[in-house]
Amino acid sequence: ADIKRRISRTKDAILNAKKAGARHRVSYTVRREGAGQVALVGPANAGKSALLRALSGAQPEVADYPFTTRSPQPGMVAWENVNVQVIDLPPFDPELSPPWLAGSIHAADALAVVLSLGSDDLLHEAEDTFGLLRRQNTWLRPGEPPVSHHLEPSAVGRVPLPAPPVPPHEDAPRPKTWSAVVVASKLDAPGAEARLELLTEVCPALPIVAVSAETGAGLDDLKAWLFGLLEKIRVYTKAPGKKPDLSAPFVVPRGATLLDVAEAVHKDFVANLKSARVWGDGTFDGQLVPKDYVVRDGDIIELRA
Ligand SMILES: Nc1nc2c(ncn2[C@@H]2O[C@H](COP(=O)(O)OP(=O)(O)OP(=O)(O)O)[C@@H](O)[C@H]2O)c(=O)[nH]1
């Protein structure tokens, strides 16, 4: 009863705040840090904040009533030698979400849709969440594991992914899509396994990663999926005659060229770049490569100016 009263008081406060107009402006974008930014999207009480706590050093508030999170809360998630910035957000709700929430979601590089395997209302929550994303023109594409890592999701959604509208003519820009995974949270809850099976029936064709912030189950895999969502690769640079620093990769988009790497290392390198040698899977050791060489994950590059 106490919780119910608290919930209704929270809802009243939110609705009154909306009526009064947004006097307190929340900054809804968070400055990018690390390899890229993944936003946590999902209904109230799904366990988004608990997840960020379990994955990172961040300490967002966690509580058993809805709308605990009122503003974007960033945290850094370390996976191997890279960091992924994860943004915890207020819940996605047809009536009560703050008006800036869609902006925060669209500003992210990729999305993790969090749905609770502990909720009796899971199927409605899933349908509402994917419905809201569609209405806000948030088109999803399936996230992939990091390059050269083999990872199986816990399950895959069975509903065809909604397709973005076809552009009116060939030169028109294509609607943006976000790479996404579904995080099925609270795997430790009673009946979670059966609910995971049910979830696949209403979930679009995205990888589903089942986790528990409580027991830690699935969190290591989830960290890898979070980096994979960014669709980037890691390369290393070395000075002639020196060893590369394998703890400090340059993170570049898949398909990046040597010139892109040079730019990431230092602006001056781009103009002065003469040649480069590469040690990697796709080359002979120390092979000279041209500026338009497409780098591969794990390449070690010796830039020569
Ligand atoms: N059993 C179990 N409970 C969890 C787990 N993760 C979160 N919870 C509980 O679920 C409730 C909601 O957790 P939050 O992390 O605050 O949920 P949220 O999605 O951030 O909620 P909002 O901020 O309202 O959107 C809390 O009581 C948590 O203790 C989990 O892995 N297992």
Ligand SMILES: [Mg+2]
């Ligand atoms: Mg929260």
